[in-house]
Amino acid sequence: METGRRGLMYRMLIVDDLPVIVEGLLDMFGKRKPELELHSAYSAYQALDILGRMRINIVLSDIRMPGMEGIELLHEIKRRWPMCKVIFLTSFDDFQYVKHAISGGGFDYMLKTESDESIVKTVDKAIAELDAEAEASQRLLEANLQSKQAITLLQQAYIHTLLKGTARTSESSLRSKIHELEIPLAVERPIYLLLGRIDSWGGKGAQADRKLMLFAVQNIAGESLRQTARFAAAEVDGSNVAWLLQPIAPHGESGEGAQEEAEEAWLESASKQLDAVQANCREAIGLAVSFVISHAAVRWESLPEAYDELLSLLWGEQGAGSEVKLTGLTGPYSPRSTLEAARSKLASRKMKKIGLLGHYLENGGKAEFDSLLDEIFAHAADENRSSFVKLEVYHGLASVFLSHVNLYPLDGKLAAQIGLDRLSHIDVNLSWQELHTYFRKLAELLFANREEPAAEDEHVVVLRINAYINSHLAEDVSLVKLAGIVHLNPSYLSRLYKRTAGIGLSDYINMARMEKAKELLKHSAYKIYEISAMVGYDSRLSFIRFFKANMGVTPQEYRDS
Structure with a gap:
């Protein structure tokens, strides 16, 4: 089979009721284009039999044959293999007949008296178009796959917000x-x-x-x-x-x-x-x-x-x-047990403070962190020494530390020193003092590690970038600005984002702008130029062109629909 520019293989079928023409074309293409997989038929009916057994990419056919003419054959070919390129050979200089054939889906035509070079050139043109169509189809397939990957990431991010x-x-x-x-x-x-x-x-x-x-x-x-x-x-x-x-x-x-x-x-x-x-x-x-x-x-x-x-x-x-x-212990309307009431009371008083520890870790407030950690352990230990309270404090602290480690990973050696596995496997037999010592030691390691921050987990980077884009569409969302937010080189961020999210960063920005614009057009009374600015366009005309290119209608037409 013929190998096109994209490495695709092609079959060509030669159809004519005159064997001398078929044999001559087979011989010529066999010598000039040996990569083509060639097939022959001496009538339209033989051609249909072959087309029923295999996919044919190019048909080179006489336009007038006994029994079934080329145009009838063309209709059958297009019904079975719509992408097949049909080239007609004719001995008649009949413009209207040829025009009818081309309007019916024929790819091209030529006189049988034309040179071999002209016929090969026309077949090459058909191969080039097959290559282009295959490339476009591949791009569409990849775009659909990337879109699905992006949707999966966004679904997971949204479930996170529901649970949190x-x-x-x-x-x-x-x-x-x-x-x-x-x-x-x-x-x-x-x-x-x-x-x-x-x-x-x-x-x-x-x-x-x-x-x-x-x-x-x-x-x-x-x-x-x-x-x-x-x-x-x-x-x-x-x-x-x-x-x-x-x-x-x-x-x-x-x-x-x-x-x-x-x-x-x-x-x-x-x-x-x-x-x-x-x-x-x-x-x-x-x-x-x-x-x-x-x-x-x-x-x-x-x-x-x-x-x-x-x-x-x-x-x-x-x-x-x-x-x-x-x-689970309870249904949505069941009375709360004494155990749950104790958990709720502890959560309202302590969990807000535990959450504040994450803020101090993120912003380098070591002194404030140490003081608050000491306070949390002192109060929790004095107030209630039950295993439930210990579990609650342990879980809250582990959540804060795990979240921070996900953002600023430790290398393997440092992680082994502190024993990060304790964060996911709670040991209720540890004393309050042992827990306090463990979390103080882990905090010291994290503060030291933050002085030279490691690269964020790739998926976390994507989620942070997406969240920033969605809430700052009217502001600067350039690659340089976004790279600064996650402390990465712009070129590296661009590659990382596409590899992880499955779509380019600019594609996601355009998608976010489009979704926000659609929401505002349907659910707000803002004027078009106001929406344009809200999704990051200084020019109303640029916004209208962008919207129509993606939706096929103008913003006003979309709003009115």
Whole structure:
């Protein structure tokens, strides 16, 4: 087969009712273009038989043949192989007939009396067009893949905001985001929350390996869960995976009682599915995984509270061990237990202060950090020496430190000195003093490490860049500005972003501008020139050209539609 400029292979079929012409063309192309895979037919019907058995890229055909003429053959070729290039050879200088053939989808035509060089040149032109079409198709395929990768990153980022309580949870906001990010969940229905934890990494210490393993856990669980539920998943805190689940409604009886029975049956089925997921994770990727699932579906706005509860269970005393499987303590309307009340009281008084430690770590406030850490441990130890309080403080501090380590990674030697594995494996037998000493030592190491910051994790960089772009569209979002925010070389940031997000940085900026413009056009009364400035265009005309190039209509036409 012919090798085009892009290394593609092509077949050509020569069709004529005169064998002397067919044999002559076969001989000529065999010598001049030996890379072409050549086929021959002595009638349109023979040609159709060949076209039915294999894909033909180029057809070189007589335009007038007995039984079925070239134009009829052209229609059949285009029906079977729309991209095939049909070149007509004719002994008749019949302009109207040839014009009809070309308007029907023919690629080109020539007289049989033309030179071999002219015929080869026309075939070369057809090959060049096939190359161009193949290249365009490949670009479209790559663009679709990159878009899917970008959507996946954005989905995960949005799930993070839902779990952390920073997302807007009005019905209109949820509906808009879920539609925009192609999340297969219904806003009007509550959510079951499932958390998974890697119990042991099995020697897979590199961050890239761990991300791959977390992705594998998502896939294994997804294969089982999609049988009975729609879901969206996200990696959380480096060693957990969260799933938002909605059971697929069964056909049959309706009503509140029937629905409750159906959901109870689904929850029981999901528990059995998790047994299979644990077994598959153990056998396929060599990892032990523990799970905890909410006892009942929760409202979207209650996801942060459900997440906190499940996380406390998973990393608490009940979650100790390997391949644990738990169910949340409470449903959305159950009375709060004494244990939960104690947790809430501690959270309101201590967790805000624990969160402030992250601010001091980020901004180099070592003295303030040390003072606040001492205060937190002194008060917690004096107030309540129960294991629950210890777990709560441990979990809060571990979250702060893990978040910081993700942003400013330690090298392997330093990480080994402090024992970072303690952050993900809580030891309730440690004394308050031992915990205090551990976190003080870890803080000293982190402050020292921040003096020469390491490169951020690539996915964190992308998420930080995306968040900045989305909230600063009207400001400077140039490559130089964005590189300064994450302390990277502009050229390196450009390569890193495209490699990690799957799309170019400028493509994401344009996408963010387009989505913001569409939202403002549909849901605000701002004038076009005001929206233009709000999404980063100084010129209203530039904005209109940009919008029409992407949407096919002007901003005003889009607003009016």
